[in-house]
Amino acid sequence: MSTPDKSQSGSSIQITWHGHSTWSIRAGKFHLLIDPFLESNPAARTKPSQLHPTHILISHGHFDHIADAAEIAKRSGAEVLANYEIATWISKHHGVEKTVGMNLGGSYSCKAGRFQLVPALHSSSLPDGSYGGTAGGWLLDLELTDAISKRIYYAGDTALFSDMQWMARKPVALMIVPIGDLFTMGIEDSVQATRFVHPQYVMPTHFNTWPPIAQDEKAWASQIDSQTDAEPVLMTVDQAWELPV
Numbered sequence: 001m002s003t004p005d006k007s008q009s010g011s012s013i014q015i016t017w018h019g020h021s022t023w024s025i026r027a028g029k030f031h032l033l034i035d036p037f038l039e040s041n042p043a044a045r046t047k048p049s050q051l052h053p054t055h056i057l058i059s060h061g062h063f064d065h066i067a068d069a070a071e072i073a074k075r076s077g078a079e080v081l082a083n084y085e086i087a088t089w090i091s092k093h094h095g096v097e098k099t100v101g102m103n104l105g106g107s108y109s110c111k112a113g114r115f116q117l118v119p120a121l122h123s124s125s126l127p128d129g130s131y132g133g134t135a136g137g138w139l140l141d142l143e144l145t146d147a148i149s150k151r152i153y154y155a156g157d158t159a160l161f162s163d164m165q166w167m168a169r170k171p172v173a174l175m176i177v178p179i180g181d182l183f184t185m186g187i188e189d190s191v192q193a194t195r196f197v198h199p200q201y202v203m204p205t206h207f208n209t210w211p212p213i214a215q216d217e218k219a220w221a222s223q224i225d226s227q228t229d230a231e232p233v234l235m236t237v238d239q240a241w242e243l244p245v
Contacts, residue, residue, distance in 0.1 A: 013242065015242070018045075021205045022038060022044065025152065036067070052076045057138050061086050066126070073096045079099070081100045083102055083132075089130065105117070115140055152173060157184045164193050168196070173201065177193050178190065201243070202224055202231070
């Protein structure tokens with residue numbers, strides 16, 4: 001099992017968990033911020049004003065995944081990638097100018113790599129109760145050099161589904177999978193999801209923010225160790241971990 005303070009030499013992709021389901025992924029000069037929920041997040045230590053992403057990726061419309069997206073986007077100038085409904089809503093109601101509206105299966109390519117919005121089994125209403133489109137996850141192919149890319153699969157809020165195995169058509173370096181249960185898959189199903197995807201490393205998300213989604217992450221890591229070929233990585237809030245290349 002890896003931990004965030006384990007030395008990882010020669011890496012150029014840095015992963016930071018900000019609590020709940022908010023993640024920073026830094027690759028070279030690019031900073032991808034996923035599902036920004038900080039100001040009202042009891043697990044968070046970082047304030048929205050401390051983050052300066054180049055891209056903000058939103059998996060679905062629930063408050064605990066979108067709460068700080070508009071403020072961060074307008075201040076930083078980050079491009080917001082989301083499903084079409086969320087992209088339209090955040091532009092119309094919050095004045096975010098740089099948005100990319102997508103749908104499931106669609107991808108967006110830029111100098112950082114290729115970002116594909118992939119299926120997740122979950123609901124997606126927006127904070128004002130309006131329709132938030134279809135929930136998704138993100139398949140990130142990050143281009144480090146002309147010869148080197150790494151695939152990261154952020155599953156989003158989701159139930160287990162067998163088509164997850166298609167994310168492994170190319171080797172997945174890192175999978176980020178929910179384990180909180182109640183609103184998403186729990187530990188047992190997350191182990192099966194890891195078997196489907198066969199990542200090199202796997203990290204848990206969407207747990208321990210509030211009592212209803214409390215989980216023993218060490219028990220999860222033990223099951224990943226014994227039942228899959230992936231290496232579990234347990235993150236603490238705001239500690240960085242580097243993905244070996």
